[in-house]
Amino acid sequence: MGGSTMNGSEVGAGGSRPVAMAKTSNLNPSAPEWRPNGYDDNEDLRSLFVTFSNGYPLNEGQISTFFTRKYGACVERVYVHRTRTVEGGRRKKPPLFGKVTFKWPFMVQMVMSGEDKVCFRIDGRPLWCKSFDPSRLHHSSSSPSSGELHGGSSDISPAAAEE
Template sequence: MPSSSSSDESSKRSVLFVRMIHFGIEIGVAMKVMAFWIWLETQGFQEIMRKILLHDDKFLTLLAKEAEDILSFLKQLSKNPISPDLMRFTPKLAEHFLSLNVILADKEKALKGITEIYNGVCCVVLKDILERMGNQITEGNFSPLQKVKKLGSEKDGSRAKPIAPYVGSKLNPSAKEWNPVTERAAEENRCLFLTFSNGYPLTESQISRFFTMNYGSCVERVYVHWPEPKDQGAPPLFGKVVFTASYIPAMILNGKTEAKFWVDAKPLWGKRFKLKKRSGNK
């Protein structure tokens, strides 16, 4: 079975980022949190995006707040190790042999790596995602991070800030948990039309499990079309998956018109669901 491609990882990041925005995390905070998580991937936190997506919004909020607190501590470039109280949830996403305190021991190096990802990935890729969503783009959301400076260095009489300020930056305290049941779009805007390779059909449960394992609890229902008459045993060739929100299929496709997945070693293609125009309609 082919391994996950960089496109798959990019789509997971997109879904996770937009999910944070939807339930009330400020754009600027979400971008910095994403930079931290992407950096953790480079340090051995394998499949961290997929693991985060498997959790509910409450746990995701706790993870995002914890990431913000860790970045606030790193910004101080203190010689003291990070308190275990600041890292109660994030270590659960790592393999047993990984120690977050060891990874973050060199705070200056960690900040430099996170800053490079923020400037080189988040400010480009995530900005493109927001533009596709039609969000208002402001300079405050995409202000570049300052370069990391040596511990204790000062400029104009004040301590240098190696990364954009986190102290005082908070997750939106008045934000409500996003409810996909009450705030969802029309079904045709939440669908991916699926096609199977001839002779390699998939069941509803296989498809639902695949998207849930990779993008979290985002599937409302799956429909597989079985040709009539069913007693002849002709395999299904197409179906559709309905998601809980309209942004999910868009982020999974990640700007492409069609995406290919591998589900239980079988190929699956997905593209946006388009309603056929009735004759006579303009």
């Protein structure tokens, strides 16, 4: 017969061999999801409002790739506002603005470096950035419904892009 040691091995005639011990957890299954320091669920605090020069638009992939290469895997989502199509499927104007949402709010401060506006060059095209301010949203009858900026079309009017 073998005896048991303090380290969970059973000692017998042939030496020791590991014995599976029941593992218990002290984790609370009802605990809220863990969030790293600096994380905030408020998407607006994690977002930048971006504008493009007229005639020099950028797409979501170009913007996401730029920030990922510069700062690492920090981008949660990129939205570029596109005007609604007219008859024949043609767009009226090229995109003028959009929104970049990061995974963490500290990324906004890192990108902005204490400035009100910053300009980056992506593929030779200017990308102007400033902190996203939801109080500056302009709602008009021609703009899409509220909430579309968070996943579909925009609730920002082109007037906001000109500021």
